[in-house]
Amino acid sequence: xxxxxxxxxxxxxxxxxxxxxxxxxxxxxxxxxxxxxxxxxxxxxxxxxxxxxxxxxxxxxxxxxxxxxxxxxxxxxxxxxxxxxxxxxxxxxxxxxxxxxxxxxxxxxxxxxxxxxxxxxxxxxxxxxxxxxxxxxxxxxxxxxxxxxxxxxxxxxxxxxxxxxxxxxxxxxxxxxxxxxxxxxxxxxxxxxxxxxxxxxxxxxxxxxxxxxxxxxxxxxxxxxxxxxxxxxxxxxxxxxxxxxxxxxxxxxxxxxxxxxxxxxxxxxxxxxxxxxxxxxxxxxxx
Amino acid sequence: xxxxxxxxxxxxxxxxxxxxxxxxxxxxxxxxxxxxxxxxxxxxxxxxxxxxxxxxxxxxxxxxxxxxxxxxxxxxxxxxxxxxxxxxxxxxxxxxxxxxxxxxxxxxxxxxxxxxxxxxxxxxxxxxxxxxxxxxxxxxxxxxxxxxxxxxxxxxxxxxxxxxxxxxxxxxxxxxxxxxxxxxxxxxxxxxxxxxxxxxxxxxxxxxxxxxxxxxxxxxxxxxxxxxxxxxxxxxxxxxxxxxxxxxxxxxxxxxxxxxxxxxxx
Numbered sequence: 443x444x445x446x447x448x449x450x451x452x453x454x455x456x457x458x459x460x461x462x463x464x465x466x467x468x469x470x471x472x473x474x475x476x477x478x479x480x481x482x483x484x485x486x487x488x489x490x491x492x493x494x495x496x497x498x499x500x501x502x503x504x505x506x507x508x509x510x511x512x513x514x515x516x517x518x519x520x521x522x523x524x525x526x527x528x529x530x531x532x533x534x535x536x537x538x539x540x541x542x543x544x545x546x547x548x549x550x551x552x553x554x555x556x557x558x559x560x561x562x563x564x565x566x567x568x569x570x571x572x573x574x575x576x577x578x579x580x581x582x583x584x585x586x587x588x589x590x591x592x593x594x595x596x597x598x599x600x601x602x603x604x605x606x607x608x609x610x611x612x613x614x615x616x617x618x619x620x621x622x623x624x625x626x627x628x629x630x631x632x633x634x635x636x637x638x639x640x641x642x643x644x645x646x647x648x649x650x651x652x653x654x655x656x657x658x659x660x661x662x663x664x665x666x667x668x669x670x671x672x673x674x675x676x677x678x679x680x681x682x683x684x685x686x687x688x689x690x691x692x693x694x695x696x697x698x699x700x701x702x703x704x705x706x707x708x709x710x711x712x713x714x715x716x717x718x719x720x721x722x723x724x725x726x727x728x729x
Numbered sequence: 730x731x732x733x734x735x736x737x738x739x740x741x742x743x744x745x746x747x748x749x750x751x752x753x754x755x756x757x758x759x760x761x762x763x764x765x766x767x768x769x770x771x772x773x774x775x776x777x778x779x780x781x782x783x784x785x786x787x788x789x790x791x792x793x794x795x796x797x798x799x800x801x802x803x804x805x806x807x808x809x810x811x812x813x814x815x816x817x818x819x820x821x822x823x824x825x826x827x828x829x830x831x832x833x834x835x836x837x838x839x840x841x842x843x844x845x846x847x848x849x850x851x852x853x854x855x856x857x858x859x860x861x862x863x864x865x866x867x868x869x870x871x872x873x874x875x876x877x878x879x880x881x882x883x884x885x886x887x888x889x890x891x892x893x894x895x896x897x898x899x900x901x902x903x904x905x906x907x908x909x910x911x912x913x914x915x916x917x918x919x920x921x922x923x924x925x926x927x928x929x930x931x932x933x934x935x936x937x938x939x940x941x942x943x944x945x946x947x948x949x950x951x952x953x954x955x956x957x958x959x960x961x962x963x964x965x966x967x968x969x970x971x972x973x974x975x976x977x978x979x980x981x982x983x984x985x986x987x988x989x990x991x992x993x994x995x
Contacts (some may be wrong), residue, residue: 532736533738693844
């Protein structure tokens with residue numbers, strides 16, 4: 443579809459621009475300012491150049507948080523995407539149950555994030571929680587407030603619980619757009635189940651799956667509230683992901699310089715992912 | 730084979746419901762019974778926690794605050810995103826692609842990065858601890874999302890409809906409200922749903938930007954937890970009540986969920 447060249451369209455975009463710029467640019471400049479300055483208190487700041495960036499890039503703590511962040515993000519992607527696609531494939535195509543299934547599945551998506559954390563906390567407590575008590579009753583030594591492995595298991599299971607439905611719904615939307623005629627043609631050709639998936643269903647889901655992977659990638663990269671409420675980043679620093687570390691440095695230790703430098707690096711990373719996302723999506727659209 | 734197929738979504742839904750059941754179970758117990766030990770259902774069934782929340786203004790004002798800023802944010806986001814999405818779907822203009830990309834980057838910005846600067850910004854302009862502040866702050870990620878979804882739905886409407894309307898003598902505002910908006914009504918519904926959802930579940934910014942007057946329910950929950958010991962029953966009941974608005978909203982858009990998640994362009 444050809445679009446008309448019209449610079450007056452800017453007027454329609456202006457309100458959006460103004461609101462988002464107010465929220466994005468002013469705070470970002472504040473962060474940039476902090477990241478190159480130091481203070482002895484009393485709101486007197488002096489220029490420090492890239493000192494904080496150097497300190498940060500050399501810091502073990504930052505490396506560790508970054509490694510944990512990537513480990514977390516890739517683990518949940520490896521679980522949620524295949525699981526979500528499998529569930530979407532097993533869902534009935536039509537009928538009264540579809541609506542019921544979709545409503546129940548969408549439920550975790552609309553629970554406030556701190557409630558998700560609190561809910562999983564009481565669900566996983568070893569003495570009174572169903573999950574914790576159940577696992578211990580099965581003879582598995584499980585205590586997420588003490589053991590790093592249990593804490594990781596719980597944080598990942600919580601994220602799978604919270605977000606797999608998003609993948610299911612996206613994949614299901616892709617599948618619903620396949621006309622019945624495709625399946626009939628496949629039946630006439632007596633195509634195998636795998637061939638149907640590989641040549642009909644997967645190509646149709648490609649666009650929504652790109653969206654799913656990248657949304658999950660980015661949202662899990664900035665995750666804060668749920669693991670913070672669940673484990674507080676512990677035991678020790680075992681589940682301190684990037685955002686948790688950042689808030690700890692900024693609000694907990696008032697280490698504004700380091701926190702700001704970290705914000706900038708963090709932001710540049712998300713910018714890079716966003717660019718990859720955008721190019722992938724646009725390329726998909728042109729086809 | 731048939732039976733296995735039916736089993737997968739069922740097991741998944743059971744898995745989804747377990748923590749929710751546990752929260753419900755806790756909410757009907759007294760704190761003493763909860764701390765007393767493990768039990769699958771409340772032996773001493775009580776509605777005290779719910780009674781406390783629905784009669785204590787500190788608690789129910791938290792819900793009213795949350796709902797107020799979520800509604801302001803949803804209306805604002807959809808209202809400004811409509812013309813912008815139209816511009817992106819129909820016209821080419823100077824810097825349009827860069828602008829669209831820049832908007833999307835804000836959807837990806839980690840709230841943790843913005844928490845402290847937002848606190849300073851909104852204190853500076855005197856909006857700290859108001860519903861408006863939270864509603865405006867949530868625009869950061871909801872407006873880009875709204876523009877993105879609406880643009881998808883609008884691009885699905887053939888351009889000939891616009892042109893015919895102009896030939897028939899419709900002015901732009903009249904065409905937009907009378908003809909175009911009804912055509913993308915389901916898209917507007919889906920967009921509003923997403924704005925509601927993301928504003929309702931976001932708590933880091935909402936908590937940072939408020940202290941007393943506009944305190945969201947989440948902040949009430951954490952502060953109560955730290956001041957009055959650990960009232961687990963009360964916390965569980967408050968948690969259950971935060972699920973309800975979301976459930977109601979899902980019920981209304983249930984027929985659009987599958988399509989809406991495809992963001993309009995499948």
